[in-house]
Amino acid sequence: MRILHTSDWHIGRTFHGHSTLAALRAVLFEMVDQVRERHVDVVIVAGDVFDSAAPAASCYELLTETLAALTDAGARVVMTSGNHDSAARLGFQARLLRQEIAVRTDPAFVDSPITIEDADGPVQFYCIPFLEPALVRHLWPDVEVRTHEQALTHAMNLVRADLAQRGGRSVAISHCFTAGVEATVGVERDIQQGGLDVVPLSVFDGVDYAALGHIHGRQQLSPRVRYSGAPLHYSFGEADKPRGSWLVEMDAAGETSVEWLPLAVPRRLTTLRAPLDELLGDARFNTDEQSWVAAEYTDAAPQPDTMRRLQSRFQWCASVAHVPAVTREKSELTYSGRVRAARSDLELVDAFLSHVREGEGASDAESEILRNTLGEQAAAEASK
Structure with missing residues (x-):
């Protein structure tokens, strides 16, 4: 039988x-x-x-x-x-x-x-x-x-x-x-x-x-x-x-x-892990464009609108997770402690960014923009 x-x-x-x-x-x-x-x-x-x-x-x-x-x-x-x-x-x-x-x-x-x-x-x-x-x-x-x-x-x-x-x-x-x-x-x-x-x-x-x-x-x-x-x-x-x-x-x-x-698999399942820019543009992921995709982007900071951006390339992207490649050690200071410890407006903004980004403060480029902006604001206030 x-x-x-x-x-x-x-x-x-x-x-x-x-x-x-x-x-x-x-x-x-x-x-x-x-x-x-x-x-x-x-x-x-x-x-x-x-x-x-x-x-x-x-x-x-x-x-x-x-x-x-x-x-x-x-x-x-x-x-x-x-x-x-x-x-x-x-x-x-x-x-x-x-x-x-x-x-x-x-x-x-x-x-x-x-x-x-x-x-x-x-x-x-x-x-x-x-x-x-x-x-x-x-x-x-x-x-x-x-x-x-x-x-x-x-x-x-x-x-x-x-x-x-x-x-x-x-x-x-x-x-x-x-x-x-x-x-x-x-x-x-x-x-x-x-x-x-x-x-x-x-x-x-x-x-x-x-x-x-x-x-x-x-x-x-x-x-x-x-x-x-x-x-x-x-x-x-x-x-x-x-x-x-x-x-x-x-x-x-x-x-x-x-x-x-x-039995044949109607649509392959794959998990992709890389920085978001690579997921969106790197040719090594071309073969995954018709697969079910679980995307894990490894950027240090969370990125905006990730599902829509990924689905523009991977139509069958089903899930997105932020998985930083490097996890920073969390400070023992609370957010209020960081605010009290800030000695300048630049450090105050950096404390806020570090809090919302789970330990990742302002990047060098962001710090430069902040310094210029805060400097312009200080100059404007001084001229009043």
Whole structure:
């Protein structure tokens, strides 16, 4: 059986205020082509199908269009919910979907698999949605469920017990944060602190393959436990992470061989760091003019109107930050202390500039202008 492991589509997510629907549609339909060309039997979506609990109508349209295209390409689709999804909204029409599409979002049915047959017999697909302990503990009143580890451990115990009776090969689909993964700062933004959400790798013992979602970069925790990551870049922190999915080929004994199927990146992401004048004019940045750009200008002092100026060259500049190349040590004097210590009008202005520029006082050119201006003013007052 050929299984395509995907996750974290995040339909409806924006990128620095820009819609990603068109770009996501392009990569999802590239995935459809891969399904058709590689004769994939089952496509897994391991949670975070949508980016919010109440997606816009256009998000449902893209999901419907993609699911129809995947099934027309010859695949079954098995999907569960993540922490961004509303499990109820994603799963409410599950019984109305065509037979080739299975959506399981109710944690009460984690031990009721979707059984798909091939020439070698059945494969049991167990869907484990994101398990928020406070929301699922009422389902298992005889079990302590205070952490994600406890919730997922109990869910997998139910899976193993059912599999022991049912038999066949097995795949667990889970949206969770597993110990040993490398999270992307600012992306997996709902991961809690303190380890309460971390589950050990051993939780997934007993199944032939565990298809995980929640982490946006592909990762292999063991030959049979993997994250596929998101199909699209949603943060500059992900820029170096390849996009794609895992093609898992399972034999009659449940042994798997796994291949990475890359997806094209619709628009490259890059972070540029240089003085503002170089960012605006240096030829070495020509190749970045059609990329998503995070600009970091290193001038000593903040510059005016930086976003507009940068977007005149980099149309897709999405963020600008002032990152001085040299950080001056802050004076122990407060601003009022600097004012009291000033012995002339020139030193008073320099104290003000140093305060608003975080330690950078007047430049030599600015000091010359100030001296001339203050001198002219003093001469004018003396002549009155």
